[in-house]
Amino acid sequence: MLDACADILDEDGYDGLTTTRIAQRADVAIGSVYQFFPDKRAVAQALALRNLEVFGERISARLAEGGFGDWSDTVGAIIEIFVEMHRTVPGFRVLRFGDVADVNLLDSDADNNAVVAGRIRQMIVESFGVQDTQRLATALAIAVEAGDAVLKMAFRRDPAGDPMIVAEAERLIHGYLASHIEEP
Amino acid sequence: MLDACADILDEDGYDGLTTTRIAQRADVAIGSVYQFFPDKRAVAQALALRNLEVFGERISARLAEGGFGDWSDTVGAIIEIFVEMHRTVPGFRVLRFGDVADVNLLDSDADNNAVVAGRIRQMIVESFGVQDTQRLATALAIAVEAGDAVLKMAFRRDPAGDPMIVAEAERLIHGYLASHIEEP
DNA sequence: TTAATATCCGAAAGTAATTCGCATTTCCGG
């Protein structure tokens, strides 16, 4: 069902997503959809959650490979993974981590991007042993929010992601984080 | 009707907006709503457009006052106006320039933020006589997209706008534009 | 004053989400 949902999103966007279509595409009765999910929103939620898992796994794998000179390389790698997911993961370009459906889809107490920022922070702290300060948390939350918005724009304008805008997003994020991390 | 729409948005968010409620609140029959607007989306569109007008007028007025040392002060003033509108214009905190309803609400050919960025660019070019280059247009589009996202976050978390996040949004925008405008 | 025109109105139709009781399958203990 999640795959059916992703396919429909790619074809007709979030507005084209109906519970009936999900059922048809997945070859199950509409009642069966509601067997697994309390409502339509929950289907999107599950897909967004799956996207988050994939994102986390890919970052972990990349961090394990190592070879990063400094935090800046790491941030670059994370952006690259995020961009690549837009291009290859079905439905990701439309749904991403759920913000099209609801900013609080992943967690009712936190914005989707806050959840994503939290995951990234955790992984960076574990891998690099940097201080896990409030300052770092805030900076990452802002960087994720801003970077996400600009990358979203890049993929709205061009299904493969407008390269110039993607490059600007990287510049923006690197610049902002640099001014935060280097200063005392 | 637009005022009714704005009030409902403030009270119950975009999900709480129904055509019946708009009609009740505005003290007209549901049929009359459809006399003026082809559909529900068009009501939001009209309100978003009105917000854009107000934004433009306030910026014009502020620019006419003058007293800006450089472009940086101007950008600061525009951000201030945008923030102030979140706090004082009914429905603005929820609808803003329409992105909650549809990223292409203002103009079917351009993202809402692209329209906003275009207006700002026009006013800056007219007031300061700077070169109206593609480079400026792109930088402004990115800055608006990113700044908008971070400010949206500030007002999601706190109806009056989390001051720390608002400050970071300014820092982000100023930093990004500085690195663009100063370099050749 | 009348007739043409514009505006208003809300019951009814259309559309998509969600429910719920019956049908079918699966799983076990005898």
Add this chain to the structure above:
DNA sequence: CCGGAAATGCGAATTACTTTCGGATATTAA
């Protein structure tokens, strides 16, 4: 194997809206 719980599958019916449309009412012009 068989009978009968229990789980799962099903889709017509219900619900919650948005939108239409034809008659009722008001306004304007001759």
